[in-house]
Amino acid sequence: MHAPSHPPIGLYVHVPFCASKCAYCDFASYAGREADIPRYVDAVIREIVRRGAETGHPRADTVFLGGGTPSLLDERQITRILDALHGAFPIEEGAEITCECNPGTLTARLAHALRKAGVNRLSIGAQARQARLLRLLGRIHDWQGVVASVETARQAGFDNINLDLMFGLPSQSVLDFRETLQAAIALSPTHLSCYGLIVEEGTPLCRDIAEGKLALPDEEAEREMYELARHTLAADGFDQYEISNFARPGHACRHNLGCWTRVPYLGFGCAAHSFFEQCRTMNPSRIDAYLAGDEPKTERISREEARFESMMLGLRLTRGVKNEDFADMHGMSIREAFGEKLDALINGGLLQWHEGALRLTRLGMDLQNSVLVELM
Ligand code: SF4
Numbered sequence: 001m002h003a004p005s006h007p008p009i010g011l012y013v014h015v016p017f018c019a020s021k022c023a024y025c026d027f028a029s030y031a032g033r034e035a036d037i038p039r040y041v042d043a044v045i046r047e048i049v050r051r052g053a054e055t056g057h058p059r060a061d062t063v064f065l066g067g068g069t070p071s072l073l074d075e076r077q078i079t080r081i082l083d084a085l086h087g088a089f090p091i092e093e094g095a096e097i098t099c100e101c102n103p104g105t106l107t108a109r110l111a112h113a114l115r116k117a118g119v120n121r122l123s124i125g126a127q128a129r130q131a132r133l134l135r136l137l138g139r140i141h142d143w144q145g146v147v148a149s150v151e152t153a154r155q156a157g158f159d160n161i162n163l164d165l166m167f168g169l170p171s172q173s174v175l176d177f178r179e180t181l182q183a184a185i186a187l188s189p190t191h192l193s194c195y196g197l198i199v200e201e202g203t204p205l206c207r208d209i210a211e212g213k214l215a216l217p218d219e220e221a222e223r224e225m226y227e228l229a230r231h232t233l234a235a236d237g238f239d240q241y242e243i244s245n246f247a248r249p250g251h252a253c254r255h256n257l258g259c260w261t262r263v264p265y266l267g268f269g270c271a272a273h274s275f276f277e278q279c280r281t282m283n284p285s286r287i288d289a290y291l292a293g294d295e296p297k298t299e300r301i302s303r304e305e306a307r308f309e310s311m312m313l314g315l316r317l318t319r320g321v322k323n324e325d326f327a328d329m330h331g332m333s334i335r336e337a338f339g340e341k342l343d344a345l346i347n348g349g350l351l352q353w354h355e356g357a358l359r360l361t362r363l364g365m366d367l368q369n370s371v372l373v374e375l376m
Pocket residue numbers: 017018020021022025026027029067068069102125
């Protein structure tokens with residue numbers, strides 16, 4: 001049993017359906033499989049009920065419906081999933097309940113139903129202001145679709161809205177990205193995520209780049225875009241609390257903060273992961289394997305891995321890893337865990353102590369992988 005005195009956990013539901021497959025996407029998502037949605041929703045609900053009983057119905061204070069495109073489900077399907085979560089896990093009053101959605105899939109009817117079902121945060125995949133960039137990414141919407149989704153969300157009563165933006169896109173100039181940032185700010189979101197494009201092997205975008213049909217901006221331009229996001233958003237009152245995430249005061253994503261600080265969470269659906277009682281569980285990544293009832297893989301995390309994980313995840317946060325929290329979780333200080341490795345990284349200007357926490361310097365943010373390799 002998960003004792004009631006334990007801090008609340010997070011809940012994640014993966015919805016792997018999309019209206020079409022974006023050119024850069026290697027996530028577990030499928031276009032053209034809408035016919036499987038009812039069967040998938042039933043399977044997810046069975047998993048929620050089973051895992052609730054297995055884990056002793058722990059309390060939760062964040063819920064995240066991610067994908068894929070959860071807004072492709074109809075209101076009844078989403079409400080059934082949320083009802084199942086409420087039935088299996090006591091969800092606290094004031095919990096953060098997020099639903100991802102894509103422009104073009106958020107109808108007024110669905111937005112009202114989500115609000116009625118307790119969803120209080122929407123995350124909208126906006127990506128870029130320019131139609132030509134959205135086209136080459138294989139997105140199905142234009143910026144007008146983003147504006148319409150934000151309006152639909154507001155009319156349904158949502159005041160906590162994230163927009164996802166991308167930079168480092170083929171043919172994207174710094175000026176393009178400036179326009180995107182300004183257009184996004186003009187929509188008054190409470191949160192912005194700015195992700196640098198990662199070109200994944202085997203995607204159509206990767207092929208087009210390899211064949212010379214598309215060209216990425218150089219490293220310097222990409223870095224300039226990232227700095228532009230940091231400065232523009234800071235000047236507008238956003239707090240950068242994580243490498244890629246910016247929030248108005250009080251609007252950092254609590255669900256993701258929980259993941260980065262090793263708060264336990266349970267994930268449902270294909271490709272969903274869980275972290276619970278020092279074990280990581282990975283559901284089958286392919287929808288057919290999940291629907292066929294293939295078993296998840298579970299591995300116990302050793303104490304040493306747990307200490308490294310705290311650094312790997314916590315150093316993503318601009319506040320860094322608090323020594324006190326680290327000691328509470330692992331029974332030893334950061335210095336005791338990493339010893340001399342820390343000195344080399346601090347002397348090299350990659351890490352610094354600040355208000356009782358160890359955090360990446362600006363240079364360390366650029367070289368985060370090297371820092372982690374050193375700590376490993
Ligand atoms: S909407 Fe998101 S999950 Fe779906 S194909 Fe595009 S990038 Fe992938």
